[in-house]
Amino acid sequence: MIEFYPQIKSVHIHTALLSGGLFALRGLAVLASMRWPLAAPVRYLSYTIDTVLLTAAMMLLTILPGAMFANGWLTVKIGLVLAYIVLGILAFQRSRPRRTRLFCYLGALLAFAQIYFIARAHHPLGVFYLLG
Template sequence: MLTFYPQIKAVHILCVLLSGGLFVLRGLMAQTRLAGVAQSMPLRLLSYGIDTALLTAALMLLSILPGALFANGWLTVKMILLLAYIALAMLAMKRARAPRARMAFYVAALATYVWMLGVARVHHPLGWLHGWLA
């Protein structure tokens, strides 16, 4: 399966960008009067499809890569950030009742997403801050 690593990684990265872009779009809709459209079945199904492909590619990459990858902690931090992102996104999209709370959770989810991108890009738990703080 190592021969397919570049293709699987490309699919994973594409799905990360599609998932993030769709979240930005749906999150903006949820903050406005288009909240019903943001929760519509076609957009939710598209989100589920992208996220399923993303998770499948991630699990395939995880099965290919050596276990020593967990040694420096960046992948562990990325997984923890993923759980935080999911929780924050759920609160931003529908769980939080007050509009200000939904907006705060939306901004926090976006910040978590950007941090996750940084961790994945530089392979360090600090992500984009690695060069500045380390």
């Protein structure tokens, strides 16, 4: 399966960017009190993109050697993905105060940015490693 690594990695990268972009767009619209981001077709598109992203991630995890993850960058990235998911869910809950949703939305965007930089650097410090 290693022969498909470039294609799987490409799918993973592109769906990650699609997922983050759609989240950012939907979050802005929800904060502006628009209804379309919570409509079924948009939610299902988001679910589909995230399912493809997770599938590609699991495929990469199974085909890459374990030594590649020895410095802990993947563990930090997975922890931030969980934080991103929780913050994203809280940002879309209309029952929460607007200020809380805004902070959750901004926190999710920061988590996404750090996930991106960790993936680029293959280092747990992500953006801070790239700046140093």
